[in-house]
Amino acid sequence: MKNIFTAPKTLAERRAKFAYEAGRVENAMAKRPINPEPWEERDAKFRANMIRAVAKQCGKHRMTSPEKLHEAWVVAYEKMGWKYGKTRDVKAKTHPDMVPFKKLGRKEQEKDWVFFMLCEITRRID
Numbered sequence: 001m002k003n004i005f006t007a008p009k010t011l012a013e014r015r016a017k018f019a020y021e022a023g024r025v026e027n028a029m030a031k032r033p034i035n036p037e038p039w040e041e042r043d044a045k046f047r048a049n050m051i052r053a054v055a056k057q058c059g060k061h062r063m064t065s066p067e068k069l070h071e072a073w074v075v076a077y078e079k080m081g082w083k084y085g086k087t088r089d090v091k092a093k094t095h096p097d098m099v100p101f102k103k104l105g106r107k108e109q110e111k112d113w114v115f116f117m118l119c120e121i122t123r124r125i126d
Helices: 011-029 044-057 066-079 106-122
Strands: none
Touching (some): 011 044, 044 106, 066 106
């Protein structure tokens, strides 16, 4: 079993892990239908993508809305081989949220808003 308390090595990794794990906690508390695996259980390709995405959100060229951030997430997932599916399946690489933001349910839109705001908080981590 991997140690979930492994300290990230870089500022970008610390920021990404914070935003990801804080989002997972909020997701569980809100009882949303999809709550992904802990950071340490995600594959290296996913973690690298998350580090890049959060780093961009911490910079001057960040997305200006949860809708735009969601669109970027869909594109990033497509590049990792994921596609729309009625259920989230890591092995089949399917995810029900791979639709335009406006087609997401309320709870999933809220999840995107929370992640957007976590990225704003994360910008202040140094």
